[in-house]
Amino acid sequence: LDAYLEDNLPLKLASGTAQLRGSYQFDLQPLSLEIALPTVNVRELSLAERGATSAAPVVIPEIDLDSLAFSLSRRDVGVKRLGVRGAHVDVVREPDGSINLARLAKKSPALSPEKPEKPATDSGPPWTIHADVLALEEATVAAEDRTTSPPARLRLAPIAVTVNDWSTVSDARLKLDARIGIDGRGLLAVRGDVGQEPPSANLAIDLKDFPLAV
Secondary structure, three states: OHHHHOOOOOEEEEEEEEEEEEEEEEEOOOOEEEEEEEEEEEEEEEEEEOOOOOOOOEEEEEEEEEEEEEEOOOOEEEEEEEEEEOOEEEEEEOOOOOEHHHHHOOOOHHHOOOOOOOOOOOOOOOOEEEEEEEEEEEEEEEEEEOOOOOOEEEEEEEEEEEEEEEEOOOOOEEEEEEEEEEOOOEEEEEEEEEEOOOOEEEEEEEEEOOOOOO
């Protein structure tokens, strides 16, 4: 897979395996495509900058997707639960001010057409994408700022975030429950609901044992 994507993606799929099972139904008259994937499991996924020799900055041991349903006729994509467990992300601000993760998303020349393409016309209703539960568990973010001497470091772990009722529908309100450990001492807890249109949030925020330098 990585060899196929080599000319189109700046990042490298350094490792990982995926298993899935499901079914699909395709019709031409009228055009219809229905896909049902009861389970998708990804293990030991790691993402790195293409051509880099350093360790992969993004490592995700477990990704589990339950009950994905795709409907072309209804223009709907739904997921019962998407769970990510044990993710580890290294974020580095280099001495020149650049961020290492930004290099994973830089635009590939293969994706930069010489002439701008005309936007496709689509008169149908907007697509809806939604998930009952999005869960991030036992995650770690290790941040380092190399623009200072000595470098400043911050470790966020463990990180647990659960989002319920996420949807691209404009008037949807999601429920958020997050707990983030800070440098082995502090704890940030955020809980409440968030709306998209109009933008709104009703959140309870609790920060404990986090020293603030004066």
